[in-house]
Amino acid sequence: MPVITDVKIVKVFTHRGDETVKVTLCAGGVSETAFSPLGKSKGEYEVVYAPKGNVDEAIKRAKKHLIPKLLGADAEDPCEIDKIVKEVDGTDNMAFIGSCISIAVSMAAFKLAARIxxxxxxxxxAVPNSLKLPLPLSNVIGGGRHAEQRMIPAIQEFLVFPANVPSFYEAVKETLNLYKFICATLRKNNIFYGKTDEGALLFKSTSMQALNLLSTIIENYYSMHGIDFYMGVDVAASSIWDPRRKVYVHADSGKVLDRNGQINFISTIIENFNLKYVEDPFHEDDFESFKELQSSYKNTLICGDDLTATNVRRLERALELESCKAVIVKPNQVGLISDTIRFVKLAHERNIKTVTSHRSGETCDETISDLSIAFASSFVKAGIYGGERISKLNRLIEIEALEKLKLVNIREVIR
Structure with missing residues (x-):
């Protein structure tokens, strides 16, 4: 039985310069590494990233309390390693060592076991038996907290996915071409404003104006190339929710909407732009509004991110109320791959679509690419611009070429 013989924890940086952690686990003469991502738009129900917000403190505690427990652990049993991490942390939200440590250790442990x-x-x-490649769900126009600029859309992400492509490679190629076409259009009209943390394009507009422009660009792209795209949004509504006044503050348009106003706004954009995917349209505790929207638009995937937070208890609540048909899967929201697997299994048991996702602060770690296949996700959110995004897409292209896996049938996702 190969056992863990060495653990290395190094402080490194995400693509935007935030401190994070790289973990290397060694056993049986081989090693595997993993990097922890870091989100900017974080929900209240995510586990703690670092104790006292300090990566140095997380590393210090891991070296003192965790590494001695990991040495000698069965390298072929990553779930047992996750148990050790959980026991050493001793909290229900990774408050002692932080998810910057726990998820990097967990990912490295699962990768090492696979290598052995x-x-x-x-x-x-592999949660289900059949393995397929997810569709890339790409953030091409940005706003909200990912930008933190004035006069940009209140909606955080304007998303696209191709409607008629034969392979993952072609899906990425056409999305990249569309992204470049959007960029060229913005520059031609002298409205290009920059890029978000995820590489999405920025221009000064309201959410409605951004949707109108994106819809027009997609129509133009289709007329030129014969490739159509569906549109979606990640509203990230918790970031515009004012809990004291119980309203959604759309700073771009100057509108302040109560619950019914927000439902009407989301309903309008679904109908006007034929949106097939809407993520976090309401704040993270409003299960009832999610339910009302999903029941009204059965052909649109209403997806929970902050709502469910890759947390089994939160998912159980969403299932009880039939709040959504899809959920985001972000392993660092819960801190361990084994807990992520439990979340995904429950989602599949109840016919809920999964969307495996990166974070806004990333490295070139490709682990979520493999996980998106293992979890039989309908979509993978990995961005479409920047080395830390393309590395994940390239990993999926590589798997497609080597393993001859098929792309998920879009008709099984969008009905």
Whole structure:
């Protein structure tokens, strides 16, 4: 039985210069590494990223309390390693060592076990038996907290996915071409304003104006290339929710909306732009509004992110109320891959679509690419611009080429 013989924890940086952690686990003469991502738009129900917000403190505690417990652990049993991490932390939200440590250790442990067993990570974990490639769901126009600029859309992400492509490679290629076409259009009209943390394009507008422009650009792209795209949004509504006044503050348009006003706004954009995907349209505790919207628009995937936070208890609540048909899967929201797997299994048991997602603060770690296949996700959110985004897409292209996996059938996702 190969056991963990060495653990290395190093402080490194995300693509935007925030401190994060790289973990290397060694066993049986081989090693695997993993990097922790860091989100900017974080929900209240995510686990703690670092104790006291300090990565140095997280590393200090891990070296003192966690590493001695990991040495000698069974390297072929990553779930047991996750148990050790959980026991050492001793809290229900990773407050002692932080998810910057826990998720990097957990990802490295699962990758190491797969390496020892001579299996791809996605095959070793594989929640369902059938393996397929997810559709890339790409953030092409940005706003909200990812930009933190005045006069930009209140909606955080304007998303696209191709409607008629034969492969993951073609899906990425056409999305990249559309992204470049959007950028060229913005520059031609002298309204290009920059890029968000995820590489999405910025221009000064309201959410409605951004949707109108994106819709027009997609129509123009289709007329030129014969490739159509569906549109979606990540509202990230918790970031515009004022809990004291119980209203949504749309700073771009100057509108302040109560619950009914927000429902009407989201309903309007779904109908006007044929949106097939809407993520976090309401704040993270409003399960009832999610339910009302999903029941009204059965052909649109209403997706919970902050609502469910990759947390089984939150998902159980959403299932009880039938709040949504899809959920985001972000392993660092819950802090361990084993807990993420439990969340994904429950979602699949109840026919809820999964969307495996990156974070706004990323490295070139490709683990979520394998996980998106292992979790049989309908979509993968990995961005479309920047080395830390393309590395994840390239990993999926590589898997497609080597394993001959098929792309998920879009008709199974969008009905």
């Amino acid at each position: 067993k001579a299996k791809p990570l996605y095959e070793m974990i």
